[in-house]
Amino acid sequence: MDPTFPLARKPRLGYNTAQVEEFLQRARRAYDGAALPDDEPLTSEQIRLTAFAMQKRGYSTDHVDAALARLEDAFAAQERQVAARLHGDEAWLREARMTAQVVSNRLARPEGERFERMNPLVLGYSVREVDRFTERLTRYFRDGWPISVEDVRSVVFKTQRGGYREAQVDLVLDAVVDVMLAVR
Template identity: 60%
Template sequence: MGDGSGAADGAEAIHALVAEGAEAEETRTGASLTAEGIRHTAFAMHKGGYSPDQVDAALERLEDAFAARERDQATRDGGERAWMVDAEGTAEVIVARLSRPPGYRFTRTSVLAVGYKRVDVDRLANKLVKYFQDGRELTVDEVRTAVFRPERGGYREAQVDLVLDSVVDVMLAVR
């Protein structure tokens, strides 16, 4: 995608997103911008637009900064221990899901529908269980950038994505 033919037109949109969050924060009239909201932000592709890799990197930096801000606010409000107990509880739920037998960790699509290739997801699930249980080295970027091949009868994408979002939340919470 280095030729710019389909690159995201996102820098202005990122500035608008941050400005919208700052305005909501200042006026308290709207929902404030959150790390999760930034993670789910997407921009339309336009010929001659910005590089998707650069836009994604900027969004990831913003998500990290907002996650740190949210953690700081939560620890001021409820204390560091309460924050960690919440993150540990979420991690336990994730590990319980990902510790299921390979091929049965998520709901599968019908044989006529395409989902994520089970072996690909299971490979990442094994790494995540080792990360949570054994402290194996794994970065949040490895989770954010995970790509799974398509497969008929594969895992339901929405369900896998939801769990991976929770993994990112926990990883950012304990940084």
Template identity: 60%
Template sequence: MSTTFPRSGKKVLGYDTGQVEDFLVNARRAYDGEGELTAESIRHTAFSMKKDGYSPELVDAALERLEDAFAAKERERASATVGEAARLDEARATAQVVINRLSREPGHRFARTSFLTVGYNRADVDRFANRLVKYFQDGFPITVDDVRTAVFRPQRGGYRENQVDAVMDAVVEVMLAVR
């Protein structure tokens, strides 16, 4: 029986232990150069939920550290391949696209769902978007973890979740690229 992470308990859902263990084996191989795995693919990793699975909070924290480690390797590789200046120029270009999107009028930053469908609360997203714009333009203190753990309440007619999530992913990519 593996003890990689504490279990969630017999009556509580946690991450499927087999899936987590398989992922970690593949991640170790990839980190050693024997496989394909990126910081982005780690960020998008999901596991099935099962009773007595691994603690989601602790697995998620480990995935964040793993994403950071892979991002550091990717930065080093990109700097060696295209040069530090070109790598930073690419990050700046992505940041500008994000700033352009987040600088739109509140309530109009993303496409909205129909009034019958639930999306992200527009006010919550707009408030966080304002913080992100300040981060990019003025150096307002915000961390990668702040972005990763941002939560938006549901709202009928809210912003489309996939668009907001894509921009949040781009923010994380830029933040990791310029560390």
């Protein structure tokens, strides 16, 4: 049987093939409305937060990550359709606007103070790099400047001692993705 994704080339590790296959089966069932009784509900946010163990000769991380991004988009579109049917498009967009306002307020803070800082002996995200990226996000929210969901999903920051708390930055980036998917 052919693998679902290309395998990682030596000496690189790839994603655990069994975990990926199991997740994809669960996602397919959830999307089709045929979830098994013991399947956990699956949302676009959970797809974004999914992680797999690494293994030799596992699936190519680039290929799986790209598939997960497409899967997240499909689930987000489905979630929007369901919410629009239940509550109307205006309620869905109102929720997206509220989230966008919370994110915009965070991004409007002064440079170097947008997120909680780590202890000077502990690594966090580079303050300069995060602030530079948040300027792009500010222009997106304020002026409609182009930035893609993929730009936000794939951004990588260097680390520095005393940098921004990673979990807090990641949470805001997740909220940005949520807003971008909601207004597509």
